[in-house]
Amino acid sequence: MKRKPGFLHIALNVLLVVCVVILSWTAAFYITGFLYSKVAWEPHDLLAFLINAMLGFFIFGLAISIAGPFVKRREHHYWSELIDALRRISRGDFRVNLDAGFGSAHNNQRQNHPYAQLVNSINDMAANLKVMEELRQEFISNVSHEIGSPLTSISGFAKALKNENLDRERRQRYLTIIETECLRLSKLSDNLMKLAVLDSERHPFKPMPYRLDKQLIALILTCEPQWEAKKIEMDVDVEEVEVVADEDLMSQVWVNLIHNAIKFTPYSGKISVVLTRSGDQAIIRVADTGSGIAEKDQLRIFERFYKADKSRERTSGGSGLGLSIAQKITEMHHGLISVSSKLGEGTEFKVLLPLNVR
Incomplete structure (x- = not known):
């Protein structure tokens, strides 16, 4: 079932080319017939066939040359969208969601098209990078909070210790709090280092x-x-x-x-x-x-x-x-x-x- 959309797409393209060829040869047949009647000349059957064939291929080529710029312009639009999306991702903007159907009404027939597969890959990459960026920002926020709280306590109690009128009991209590917060920071640093090493898979694993x-x-x-x-x-x-x-x-x-x-x-x-x-x-x-x-x-x-x-x-x-x-x-x-x-x-x-x- 997965190959059906691709086969139908190819079959429709072939049918479209055949129709254009038939229309070109039909147009060539009526054009030459009209010209023969005007000049009162009736060529041999073989010569008439060759003339019709050459004129038919000329009309077919003319039609292709006229339609070509429109097709190239459409493809250029597709590639421009892809390049723009990649540039946005490279600048850190992961809110990218390209249309996998390229605006086509026959989206089901284009799912296996290389363009559609490329678009789906870019969308998946952007979504994954967005999740990673959110986790990174949350991680930084949490680390900043965990570091900021003990630093605030240490700073506050260190300033309080400058007061020469503090009694011995209160001074010892402030020093104990500072020591506890320093140990907390040290433990946080150790745990962050452990996670970083484990995530990088550089930690020696010796079962x-x-x-x-x-x-x-x-x-x-x-x-x-x-x-x-x-x-x-x-x-x-x-x-x-x-x-x-x-x-x-x-x-x-x-x-x-x-x-x-x-x-x-x-x-x-x-x-x-x-x-x-x-x-x-x-x-x-x-x-x-x-x-x-x-x-x-x-x-x-x-x-x-x-x-x-x-x-x-x-x-x-x-x-x-x-x-x-x-x-x-x-x-x-x-x-x-x-x-x-x-x-x-x-x-x-x-x-x-x-x-x-x-």
Whole structure:
């Protein structure tokens, strides 16, 4: 069915040429007949045929030469539109939407035409570049906001410290705030650098066999001061699972998920980390008893800089990049990370990781 429009287009062009030839020869026949009657001459049949044929081809050529400039002008208009669209795209204007039918009423017959395919490609390119530009602008806006907030705090409290009448307690509190904001900026810078390296695919990816259960237990013990300080009950149930993956990169995933769970679990809450094996993949679940995430936010939780609870993230020093990094690393391992949550009932992140990514 896809070749039908192209065949019909060719057939109509051939039929049009045949009609023009027939009309040219018909016109030549009546013109020569009229001239013969005027000069009272009746040539031999062969000679009359040759004269009619030559005159017919002359009329056909004349018709083509007259119609040619109009066709070239139409094609020139098409190419001018394409060149203008490309120039607009090169200047950063991605609001380009060319007519794939070139203004023709027979749009269905021209879908497979090279012009139409070129126009569709340009439209797709412009649409993709427009989306990328919107994401870039949003990214710059988010980075500017995340950097501007701590800088404002640092600047304000630094000016306050110039006051010689400040008591020791208030001075120490201001210095603590400045130190916290500096650490926040440092963490933001590190996360941005990680994302940039991961996006550029320059990060060394070295999958090696190792015990995933031992890695999870070691990281949980490393975070013990944090969850012990909040009297959180840590429930760990891990099977013995060996995977072939980049151990350093995957440790970043587990650290981000565990830190998030600790951060948003209330005092005397509970966190569970479960590792099981199912077929050729490992299943890791990190669940907490925090306040949960709204359903509308779960659709965007892995977006860069997205914060389901902006006030809570501000107090905890989050930048909204941790889950983006976790998702990127998981995808590099051909895995899948997802979230399920209900407000007031906690949150669970689930990671499906192939046992072998080679």
